Amino acid sequence: MITIVDYQMGNLRSVQKAFERVGHSAVVSSDPVELSNATHLVLPGVGAFRDAIKELRNRGLDQVVVDSIESGKPFLGICLGLQLLFDVSYEDGEHEGLGVLPGEVVRFRPPHHEIKVPHMGWNQVRRRSSPPILDGIADGTHFYFVHSYYVVPRDPEVVALEADYPDPFCAMVWRDNLYATQFHPEKSQQNGLQLLGKFASLPSATSAMS
Numbered sequence: 001m002i003t004i005v006d007y008q009m010g011n012l013r014s015v016q017k018a019f020e021r022v023g024h025s026a027v028v029s030s031d032p033v034e035l036s037n038a039t040h041l042v043l044p045g046v047g048a049f050r051d052a053i054k055e056l057r058n059r060g061l062d063q064v065v066v067d068s069i070e071s072g073k074p075f076l077g078i079c080l081g082l083q084l085l086f087d088v089s090y091e092d093g094e095h096e097g098l099g100v101l102p103g104e105v106v107r108f109r110p111p112h113h114e115i116k117v118p119h120m121g122w123n124q125v126r127r128r129s130s131p132p133i134l135d136g137i138a139d140g141t142h143f144y145f146v147h148s149y150y151v152v153p154r155d156p157e158v159v160a161l162e163a164d165y166p167d168p169f170c171a172m173v174w175r176d177n178l179y180a181t182q183f184h185p186e187k188s189q190q191n192g193l194q195l196l197g198k199f200a201s202l203p204s205a206t207s208a209m210s
Helices: 012-021 032-036 049-058 062-071 189-200 205-209
Strands: 002-005 026-029 040-043 075-078 086-089 101-107 119-124 142-147 149-153 159-164 168-175 178-181
Touching: 002 012, 002 032, 012 026, 012 189, 026 032, 032 062, 040 062, 049 062, 049 086, 062 075, 086 149, 119 159, 142 189, 149 168
Parallel strands: 002 026, 002 040, 040 075, 075 178, 086 101
Antiparallel strands: 101 149, 119 142, 159 168, 168 178
């Protein structure tokens, strides 16, 4: 079962509905046991990093997320759900993240006020690698973004997609069973739905070992 982590941060129902549109049922849960039993785990998020990491820890869900990733089950982070995976965020101070991926979360600093922050709207991405959930999605596809901060992975090999605003930034990471996007697939029309469908069709850790 695809299970969406409910920590009171984000558009959980829209993510759930997007999976349903591509023929996969998904549940929203804050129960650590139910989340641990998921075949596929999704961590969405909209809002401030500080509040999000606090909610995850207060609800005892931070370790559930880390353990699920380490178990090998397919994991998808979306927007803030990507940023939370890193060591530290500098959004309104300095806040420790989950530390699944080495790196930091920093704010866009546009030169001479040429661009607006937050980065909001459609933007084109280019491939740095070929994760399975991008199969059939063309290089140069547009996805929908809403964010003021972006991740800077210490290991450039985990960067799967880049976009420009105006300089290159990481739009997606991929490492083994871990996938996470800065854009919102659930708001990205057909290409986003295709990505979610590919993720939902990934074999679970159990089936992969059988």
